[in-house]
Amino acid sequence: GENVEQHPSTLSVQEGDSAVIKCTYSDSASNYFPWYKQELGKRPQLIIDIRSNVGEKKDQRIAVTLNKTAKHFSLHITETQPEDSAVYFCAASSQAGKSTFGDGTTLTVKP
Amino acid sequence: DVKVTQSSRYLVKRTGEKVFLECVQDMDHENMFWYRQDPGLGLRLIYFSYDVKMKEKGDIPEGYSVSREKKERFSLILESASTNQTSMYLCASRPQTMNTEAFFGQGTRLTVV
Numbered sequence: 001g002e003n004v005e006q007h008p009s010t011l012s013v014q015e016g017d018s019a020v021i022k023c024t025y026s027d028s029a030s031n032y033f034p035w036y037k038q039e040l041g042k043r044p045q046l047i048i049d050i051r052s053n054v055g056e057k058k059d060q061r062i063a064v065t066l067n068k069t070a071k072h073f074s075l076h077i078t079e080t081q082p083e084d085s086a087v088y089f090c091a092a093s094s095q096a097g098k099s100t101f102g103d104g105t106t107l108t109v110k111p
Numbered sequence: 112d113v114k115v116t117q118s119s120r121y122l123v124k125r126t127g128e129k130v131f132l133e134c135v136q137d138m139d140h141e142n143m144f145w146y147r148q149d150p151g152l153g154l155r156l157i158y159f160s161y162d163v164k165m166k167e168k169g170d171i172p173e174g175y176s177v178s179r180e181k182k183e184r185f186s187l188i189l190e191s192a193s194t195n196q197t198s199m200y201l202c203a204s205r206p207q208t209m210n211t212e213a214f215f216g217q218g219t220r221l222t223v224v
Contacts, residue, residue, distance in 0.1 A: 001170075009151065032210040043201065044154070046212040089154060099213060101146075103153035 002027040002094045006102025014110050019080050021105045023090035024072040032093040033066060033073045038104075039086045047088075048075070080109045114138070117202050117216035124223050130189040132219050134202030140214075141207040143185035147171065148199040148218070157200075160185055161207065192223045 003026040013019050025033075031052035036044035050057045050064045050073065057064050061080075066073040077084055087106050091099040118133035136143065142161050146154040146169075156169030158177040166177050174196060178186040185204075189196055202216040 006153070034212050043215040043217050045215070049212060051210055093210070098142075098144075098156070098159060100156070101154040103151060 002030060002092055002100040004090060004092050004100045004102045006090050006105060008105060009103065010106045010108075012108045012110065013080050015080060015082060017080055019077045019084070019107055019109075021075045021088055021090070021107070022072060023074070023092075023102050024070075025092040025094075025100075026071065027092065027094040028068075028071065030092040030094040032099075033064070034091050034093075034099070035064060035075050036089045036091065037086045038089065044089060077107075080107075082109050082111050085109045115202060115204050115214050115216040117200075117219050119219050120217065122219060122221045124189075124192050124221065126193060126223055128189075128192045128223075130192050130221065130223075132187040132189075132200055132202075132221070134185045134187070134204075134216055135183050136185075136204040136214070137183065138204065138206075138214070139182065140204040141182070142205050143179065144169075144203045144205075144213065145175075145177065145185065145187045146201045146203065148201055154201065157187065189221075192221075194223050197221060197223045 006023045034049035037047045038044040061078045063076040087104045089104050090102040093099045115136045144159040145157045160166045160179040176188045200219045203213040205213040
């Protein structure tokens with residue numbers, strides 16, 4: 001089955017700096033890669049996603065890049081703010097309806 | 112607005128009890144999932160269902176079973192609760208189409224004593 005590895009497990013940045021979280025996947029059939037943000041005590045919610053026919057996608061301060069050849073994708077957050085502090089999960093979908101998640105990255109943005 | 116609702120936010124059960132966790136979604140999604148969330152281990156798939164009465168094992172099905180008698184409802188059953196099943200349980204749903212996000216419930220924090 002699919003295996004997703006996510007790094008780093010924890011990340012601490014100063015407000016205004018950029019943050020990058022990386023994921024690798026194993027199944028070349030995967031073609032959908034969502035990123036979820038989970039604030040403390042809340043449910044995971046989608047913040048951005050990318051499909052395999054696209055190399056990069058941007059939404060304001062958040063961007064995701066995908067390298068299908070290398071089987072890795074990354075989340076980039078620019079101009080970080082304290083409210084960006086949360087746990088971020090990447091995921092990869094390799095068959096209809098089923099996603100495999102990374103272990104999560106705890107991002108802390110220091111004011 | 113998609114709504115996935117789990118029946119309980121917090122549960123405390125005794126070792127050996129049979130435990131039912133209920134999840135209901137209101138968006139007519141075909142696929143429903145149960146995940147377990149533990150610190151440092153991410154979201155691990157226990158079971159998923161892609162249709163009524165259909166189910167497939169995820170990565171950690173041991174000690175769990177599921178039931179999907181109606182499209183909107185997916186139940187997770189702990190046949191005989193054990194302390195190592197103390198965890199946060201998250202239900203999710205998504206349409207059959209592969210390239211769409213999953214919507215999560217608010218989670219059930221289960222403590223087995």
